[in-house]
Amino acid sequence: MIIIYICIFFLGASIASFLNATTYRVDNGYKYPDIIKSNSHCEKCKHVLTWWELFPILGYIYIGGKCSKCKDGINIYYPISELFLGLLFLSFYLLSIPWYIWIVVLFLFILSYHDVKYRAVPKGLVHVFLVLCVSIYSIYLFNIPNIYLPILVTIMFLIINLIKKSFGLGDILVLLGLGILLTYDRYIVMFWLGIVLALLYSIYLIIKKKVDYKKAKIPMIPFFTISFSISILFGGEIYKYLLKLMGIW
Numbered sequence: 526m527i528i529i530y531i532c533i534f535f536l537g538a539s540i541a542s543f544l545n546a547t548t549y550r551v552d553n554g555y556k557y558p559d560i561i562k563s564n565s566h567c568e569k570c571k572h573v574l575t576w577w578e579l580f581p582i583l584g585y586i587y588i589g590g591k592c593s594k595c596k597d598g599i600n601i602y603y604p605i606s607e608l609f610l611g612l613l614f615l616s617f618y619l620l621s622i623p624w625y626i627w628i629v630v631l632f633l634f635i636l637s638y639h640d641v642k643y644r645a646v647p648k649g650l651v652h653v654f655l656v657l658c659v660s661i662y663s664i665y666l667f668n669i670p671n672i673y674l675p676i677l678v679t680i681m682f683l684i685i686n687l688i689k690k691s692f693g694l695g696d697i698l699v700l701l702g703l704g705i706l707l708t709y710d711r712y713i714v715m716f717w718l719g720i721v722l723a724l725l726y727s728i729y730l731i732i733k734k735k736v737d738y739k740k741a742k743i744p745m746i747p748f749f750t751i752s753f754s755i756s757i758l759f760g761g762e763i764y765k766y767l768l769k770l771m772g773i774w
Contacts, residue, residue: 530618533615533618534611534612534615536611537610537612537613537614538582538610539581539607540610540614540631541581541607542579542603544631544635545606545607546565548635550563552642565579567592567597568597570592570594570595570597572592572595581611582604582608582611585603606634606638609751610634613630613754616754617758620758622757622758625661626706626757628657629657629661629706629753630754632657633699633703633746636651636654636746636750637744637750640745640746640747644742645693645695646693646699651699652698654702655698655699655701657702658702659705662705662706669707669708671704671707671709671712672705674712675700675703675705675712676704678700678716679701679704682697682700692745696746700749703753708760710760710764711756711757711760711764713764714755714756714760715749715753715755715756716752718752718763719745719751719752722752723743723745727743
């Protein structure tokens with residue numbers, strides 16, 4: 526059984542590594558079949574990475590987070606994203622999470638990559654993601670009476686953006702797509718947990734003086750990806766705990 530768990534974990538980590546590499550190549554103008562067949566290399570010195578350097582998470586640790594040839598630092602986003610998706614796949618497997626949620630998370634993973642790197646997400650990909658979420662809702666979740674709350678929150682954000690832009694349109698549409706996949710309690714947890722995580726991250730950046738609070742532009746989709754995943758796994762329990770903490774439950 527432990528072997529199965531390890532395989533599921535490294536399956537998620539390997540998919541994360543593949544998606545990171547493929548998205549990078551698409552962004553840098555690679556054409557088919559080079560998108561799939563090209564060897565991964567150091568972005569600075571073009572050193573072709575060996576299989577043990579490419580091994581998810583462990584490869585990063587083995588080379589100390591630096592290119593083995595030019596010693597240029599490798600973005601820590603890569604091993605963190607591999608660890609995240611590996612743990613998430615294992616958790617989804619253990620708790621028998623429906624297959625379509627796995628697909629949603631993979632879309633979120635790609636969107637998060639763009640949001641972290643460019644502070645923006647491709648419109649076309651957001652539209653495909655929204656269609657995916659609506660399709661899942663129509664086929665599997667049409668009996669969940671929570672579609673009105675996400676729509677209401679979306680309208681609220683669109684009105685707020687008319688006054689002062691606070692969220693990108695892509696963020697709002699992604700939030701709408703995630704909202705219609707969740708029950709009321711899980712949606713509340715996802716929304717506020719994502720906001721709190723983003724707020725804590727922005728405070729960290731301000732304290733470290735890496736950004737001016739007036740110019741800070743935080744990538745929201747990675748935080749909503751984390752909060753969505755946590756809500757899928759434990760949202761109901763977290764919601765009940767918070768109600769008890771407030772003396773309501």
